[in-house]
Each structure stands twice: as structure tokens, then as C-alpha cells.
Amino acid sequence: MAHILIAGLxxxxxxxxxLLQADGHRVSGIRRGHEAPPGVDLYAQDLSxxxxxxPPDPVDLLCVIMTPAGRDExxxxxxxxxxxxxxxxxxxxxxxxxxVLFVSSTAVYGEEDGWVxxxxxxxxxxxxxxxxxxxxxxxxxxxLATSVRFTGIYGPxxxxxxxLARRIAEGEEALPEARYGNRIHSADCAGLLAHLAxxxxxxxxxxxxxxxxxxxxxxxxxxxxxxxxxxxxxxxVPEGVVPGGxxxxxxxxxxxxxxxxxxxxxxxxxxxx
Numbered sequence: 001m002a003h004i005l006i007a008g009l010x011x012x013x014x015x016x017x018x019l020l021q022a023d024g025h026r027v028s029g030i031r032r033g034h035e036a037p038p039g040v041d042l043y044a045q046d047l048s049x050x051x052x053x054x055p056p057d058p059v060d061l062l063c064v065i066m067t068p069a070g071r072d073e074x075x076x077x078x079x080x081x082x083x084x085x086x087x088x089x090x091x092x093x094x095x096x097x098x099x100v101l102f103v104s105s106t107a108v109y110g111e112e113d114g115w116v117x118x119x120x121x122x123x124x125x126x127x128x129x130x131x132x133x134x135x136x137x138x139x140x141x142x143x144l145a146t147s148v149r150f151t152g153i154y155g156p157x158x159x160x161x162x163x164l165a166r167r168i169a170e171g172e173e174a175l176p177e178a179r180y181g182n183r184i185h186s187a188d189c190a191g192l193l194a195h196l197a198x199x200x201x202x203x204x205x206x207x208x209x210x211x212x213x214x215x216x217x218x219x220x221x222x223x224x225x226x227x228x229x230x231x232x233x234x235x236x237v238p239e240g241v242v243p244g245g246x247x248x249x250x251x252x253x254x255x256x257x258x259x260x261x262x263x264x265x266x267x268x269x270x271x272x273x
Contacts, residue, residue: 001025002201003057007047007087008065009036011157012103015190016063020197028055030087047083052090059091061200063101063193064139073127080135088142097143099200101193104147106182106211106248108133116248118209136209146196146206151213151248154268155186162231162272165224169233175224178238179245180217185262188212195258210252216264217247223265230273 002025006013009031017027017037028041030053036042043053048069064084068075084102091097107129108122124130136147154161167173192212199206221237228235253260262268 002060003028003055004061004063004197004201005030005055005059005091006040006063006065007084008063008067008103009033009040009042010065010067011155011186012153012189012193013063013065015186016065016193016197019190019194023194023198025201028059047086048078052086054090054094058095059098061098061101061197062087062091063103063197065103065193073131076128076131080131081138084135085138088139092142099205100139100143100145101196101200102136102139102145102147103189103193104132104136104149105129106149106151106213106246108136108149109246109248112246113244114246116211116246117251118207118211119251140208144200144205145208146200147209148193148196149209149211150189151182151184151211153186153189154183154265158186161223162227162269165227165235166231166233168224169228169231169235175235175237176220178219178221178241178243180243180247181220181223182213182217182246182248183265183268184212184214185260185268188214188260188262191261192253192258206257207252211248211250213248213250213253214260214263214265214268215249215253217249218265219243226266227269230269 005028007030009029030043032046034044066079068079108124109116110123110125139145196206225235225237
């Protein structure tokens, strides 16, 4: 039985905790709030200001799944650089640093058109991508680490696209520019993280960078029209428009290391309707 510390017990952290517990592992967690899944040893704290509290016994794997308190540069820097580094400093004072799974984003690739995969050089243009890439690089210098770059996450509790489709169909918002969308269901995010955790715990180190995406980039117009139709609404979209934006694929997933539960958006949204 290994001991895994999850820093961040939001949706993904809670799902990951359940998968690792089902494997028979002990899970400890850090979050600002005071609620945790059953069986998780919680160390409630705000890593941005509180003295760092850690489990007294050694940690075999650290999973960092941060959510910024604000969507501005200050919030991102706190969540992805300051807080993880405070945690690593405290853990390093207590034990040799374990491997780290770090939840990142394909924002590190910037806004280029064309195909993107793990071999594509990161060229972040906005602060979020720059700070995430800086965090990835800092972690890789300090210890063994895998950064998991997820595309847009959807699933239960995430209703943005559903709401947008309805608002456009009802004339409350304009149809956006045609862009490729890349996404992954939250259950597959947690499943991929659990798979990578198992590899680290088995001394079978995964790559330093893994992309998590459903391998099926598609125009936002197609997705919005389909979501509107599932809600009994009509959302006409122009034909023959070539979308802009990047299309993301994961060479790691293409190699068969992890099988997606939801290979495209229609499968992922099927339980909503």
C-alpha cells in the first residue's frame, strides 16, 4: 500500500482519490475547505498563507491539482507556482521528494493553428500558459515529475457549453467564430491521472509530459448545434466554414497506454439527455 498526497480536492482530486483508494492505497489530501471524500486524511489549509501542514509519515507520490482563486495573473501565479513550491519546500524538509503528477493545460502551446502533440514546442502567449509552463519547468528541476496537459474539461457539474448553446439558440448571444475545440471528460482526466500514478508507484516512470484529450477535435459550431438539438432547440450554423485554432492529439493515448471512457463529445454528453 502506497501513500499518495493530493494537493487540491476539487472534482478531479476527489475522483482520483476514489480510484487510488479502490487500488488499496492510502490517500491524504490538502484543500482550503474542510470536506474530503470518505477515508481521505485531510490537512485543511490555505497554502498561500498558512504554515504548511503535512502527513507525519512519508509520501510516495504527490499529485498537484490546483485551482486558482482568481482567473487573473496574480491568482494563477499563486496557484501554480507559489503554492506548489511552498508545498515542495515543506515536503523536502521532511523527506526526499517523491515523484509529482502535475495537472497542467494545453494553454502552454499558445494559440497557433494546426496540430499539436507532446513533441510540439510550447509557445505560450498569455499569462496562464506562461505561468503553467514555468511551474512545469520548476517541478522538473526539483524532482521527477509528469505534467499532464489537459484540453478543455467537461462532465457533470460543468454546464458552460450547454448553457451557451441554449442562449445562442434562443437569441440571447451571438454565434462565436468557428474554432476547433479540444476536450476531455472529467472521468477520463481522473482515469488518466490514476493510470500515471500507478506507473510511478510501480517504478515504471511515465514521460515527463502527457497530453490528455479525447483525440477528436471538432468545430465549436458542430458541438453547439448538437447540444442545442439535444435540448429541443434549433441552432443553424453556416456551412463550409473552415474552423481556426489548434487541433490537439495525444501520442501517449494513441500508443494505447490508456483507453478513453468517452472518446468524443457525443459519448461524453450522452448521460445528460
